[in-house]
Amino acid sequence: MTPEEARGVVLAALRQTAPEVDVGKLDPDAPLRETVELDSLDFENFVVQLSEGAGRRIEEDDYPRLATMTECVRFLADGGDR
């Protein structure tokens, strides 16, 4: 997945999870959960969206690598490998 595709997936997932937020204007390096006010259920929803968009399973152990939009994009673009 290219970074551009990954960015599309992340933005779509965020729009779905927090429809009232203009995700285009978010600081890509701000902590996502605090900034968009995602509780644990919201975050699970977000991960479900990412999983579907990326076409692969994301484990709970990967959650620390999904802290900001930039990190989410990097994570998806890398295919989850470090």
Add this chain to the structure above:
Amino acid sequence: MGTGAGSGVGTTSFTMPVLGADMESGTVTEWLVGPGDTVHKGDVVAVIDTAKADIDAECLHSGVVEEILVPTGRSVPVGTPLATLRPLPAELRERAGEGGGRPARRERGRTGKAPRGAPTGPLVRRLAQELGVDLAQVTGTGRGGAITRADVQRAAGAEVSRRREPAPPEPVQQERVPQVPVPQVPVPLEPVPLEPVPLEPVSPRPEPVPRPGERARGIRISPYAARLAAELGVAPATIHGTGPGGAIRAVDVRTAHAREVEAPPSEAIREAVLEPMRERPVEAPALPAPRRPAGARDLQAGARDRIAAMRATTARLMARSKREIPHYYLSTTIDLAEALGWLRGRNLELPVEERIVPAAVLLKATALAADRVPEMNGFWRNDRFEPAPEVNLGVAVSVRGGGLITPALLDVAGVPLETLMARLRDLVGRARSGRLRGAELAAGTLTVTNLGDLGVDSVYGVIYPPQVALVGFGRVVERPWAEGGMLGVRPTVTATLSADHRASDGSIGGRFLAEIARLVARPEVPGERGVVG
């Protein structure tokens, strides 16, 4: 309420229900039935817009709709008759449960294949459609093999429990998408209202005995009116009774209450909120927050007013709680290492969309503990504690954009953790998209607040009257932990209890909190029903 004075013999009314102790008025936004339709106890007959959410309101009587008295779009006070019902023909009455006020759940256990032509009401068909249940596959347990709502819900439940099948996907990713029908997780029974929803002529539970003192002072008041008075916070001595011999009837309580309630705010709320709400697309309740980060859209006037209305109802209810309830507070810190380890393993096996969050474990433990320490589960009414027959766990849900709503997970003490998680997901999703069922808002027996997601260590909550306890969980945080003479670092959570000192003492509250801690710390208890299994 119920048997309406001045109507024909045996005619009953469907009235604006009290959907939670903080509701004063509501607006029918949609009628699901019309004159001539047969309805059964427990059928959803209307969608009602309160200050907090759109609610599917159940009818508490069976009968044939005679007349719709209040059209959609008009705000009316609670207790206002909305429609009149004619009694069912005699041969249908017994099946409908009108015979002796027996609880609707008695339908359980009977079986019998639905013969061709067994009556299936329009509402049952609608429910089946909503839940994606094929009626041809459902075994009817009603008289003559008729399929009841309970049958459909059970069939839907069986559907949900076959998890590995490519069943209809969990609605997770769609929770906030407008107009997507969210599959309702089945409510296990026809909801039996626990709050004094003023529609029920025959109470599902014994009527509380009126205060002896009241009779001694010569105040005559019907048990229901007494309960309502306690509920609305109206002193019986201040009420003018219009019943036989000056007895106070429910209607008198409401009249007195209406006098006490400051008319301007509710009037203002009605005008400011309900009017714009009617204009807003029904399916677009997503509310921007006042403290949104850069990128947030501007608040729309209607949304702002709606937030103001929620603020007002919360303010009134919490002020009443702090005024009337002598709270006491306890706390304990729980080692979560074992529970989180178990969850991690379980979630590796589960599909991503069925993952269980730690909050579900905390809720399950609370429900089990409430089942074992019943003094925490119920209501303070008429100067005494009334235990509730089942655990309906109110869950404090913050609505995106502001405001708080506490719908209940009904009868959760016995459900498996996975089911509880699915129901939680569904309930929170619907709470935020504004489609809850009346019973979910009115039937909570104990509330849990989980502010951990906001990053605080512990929360000492305010009890939701007339409940007698509230459990709070802070965030999961690593702490130094001493055990067996060793010091280590463990993930922990601080559980707190706010309890009503009129209903219980600290020793009982302590037992309850300790039970929660024990269940959370050891999710799998050999030879015992624990959080898991």
